Amino acid sequence: MSGGSSISGTSSSADRPLLIQVVPRLKPGRCGVSDQAVLIARELNTAFGIDSAFAVLNSNEQSDLPYPTVYCPPTKLLETWRELTQGRVAAALVHVSGYGYSSDGAPTLLADALEQVGASVQLGTAAYFHEIFASGPPWKSVFWHTRRQKRALRRIVAQCGLIVTSIEHNAQWLESESRDLGEVPVERIPVFSAAGEAEAPLPFAQRNPTMAVFGLAGTRQLAYRQLAATKDLIRTLGIEEILDVGPECQSPSALNGVPVKPMGPLPAVELPAVLSRARFGFVTHEWSYFARSSVLAAYCAQGTIPVLIGPIPGPADGLTDGVQVVSPQTAEAARRSGWETCSQAAWSWYMGHRLRVHAERYAQWIGERR
Secondary structure, rough: OOOOOEOOOOOOOOOEEEEEEEEEEOOOOOHHHHHHHHHHHHHHHHHHEEEEEEEOOOOOOOOOOOOOEEOOHHHHHHHHHHHHHHOOOEEEEEEEEEEOOOOOOHHHHHHHHHHHHHHHHOOOOEEOOOOOOOOOOOOOOHOOOOHHHHHHHHHHHOOOOOOOOOOOHHHHHHHHHHHHOOOOOOOOOOOOOOOOOOOOOOOOOOOOOOEEOOOOOHHHHHHHHHHOOOOHHHHHHHEEEEEEEEEOOOOEEEOOOOOEEEEEOOOOOOOOHOOOOEEEEEEOOOHHHHHHHHHHHHEEEHOOEEEOOOOOOEEOOOOEEEEOOOOOHHHHHHHOOHHHHHHHHHHHHHHHHHHEEEEEEEHHHHHHOO
């Protein structure tokens, strides 16, 4: 990262609210955090009349997005803030993903920057914690980084007037850290889909007897290993074809006698048409991380029934095995009850935290500060 800064994009109307989104990089289509930030910016603009700008702190790779954007090191965030606001009252939304800002997962320079800005200007800061800290045994390098990660995160929490995250584990830790800071709310909102949202899901009977395996190469390879061990599951679901969606990987040509069709890394505009016509989509995430899974969100947003390899030991983030998602343990009972019920339940669960819900919460927070 160079020591200077550069600005690109278009200007904003001075009489409209401004939200500056702080991100480690701005690479739509290649970075999940970027995709989320850009979609929030679009929704805030079209639905709530709120302008967005971006401060990119860990990448010089230019984007052609139509927003004022400054690429700078964290040490220049205060200077960037003044450059983007030009005297306007503004708020910040910080996307916290430790490894995005630092190779050791400890966003210490980000914490330094937020403290400097907060001490110099009237700053309202919200943060969406995509991740918090990693953990592992002493023989893993991450064990030696955990303390640094926690220290940096505590300092970021101390600068926030609104804290949002996706999963219960993250929320519990953030709440414990924010208790001494007064009335700082910690809200849990599962991630939304970056692959479109159906106004109403396609009826199950009109869908193809296919299962989508969607995600990065490593995610899909894990999916095929898990599916290979569950011959009865594919038969119970009535799957006739598996759609392999994502970057090239060593996917099998067939799985348990069912052909696998390579679809490649489809553009975001094409994904909804594929996912909405698939009856099922496979998920490799552990149940406790469902609410931060963009893959699961993409399925549920289309009413595509998520399938997992193991049962959920009770409700998790509003999801119940056999209701919104199915596993080998619940698939037969769900089939007898009717797949349409599962499809509608998955979509209904998603609609409670769709993109509009995220944008509306930030718009409300900005409005409370004005």
